[in-house]
Amino acid sequence: MKHSYEIEICLGSSCFSRGNKDVVQLIRDYLKKNHLDDKVFFRGARCLGNCSEGPFVIINGKVFEKIDVRDMERVLDKELADLIRIS
């Protein structure tokens, strides 16, 4: 099955140590809580080569820079709103 939603998170050492370590867990929990595990393809990426603007999360090709756990839930609510409504 092809997922229509994709979340990619940079797990390069800079992004990972500056917050994505916790953001990964938050996204996993969020997808589980909203029963979206099988609707969203969630994967880790290697360093995107632009560490100073990180940590990065990419949702359906849209790049979010300097993300942290505090913004992430709000971003997910907004970006996945249609999916949550129909699931």
Ligand code: FES
């Ligand atoms: S570690 Fe994320 S851009 Fe380099």
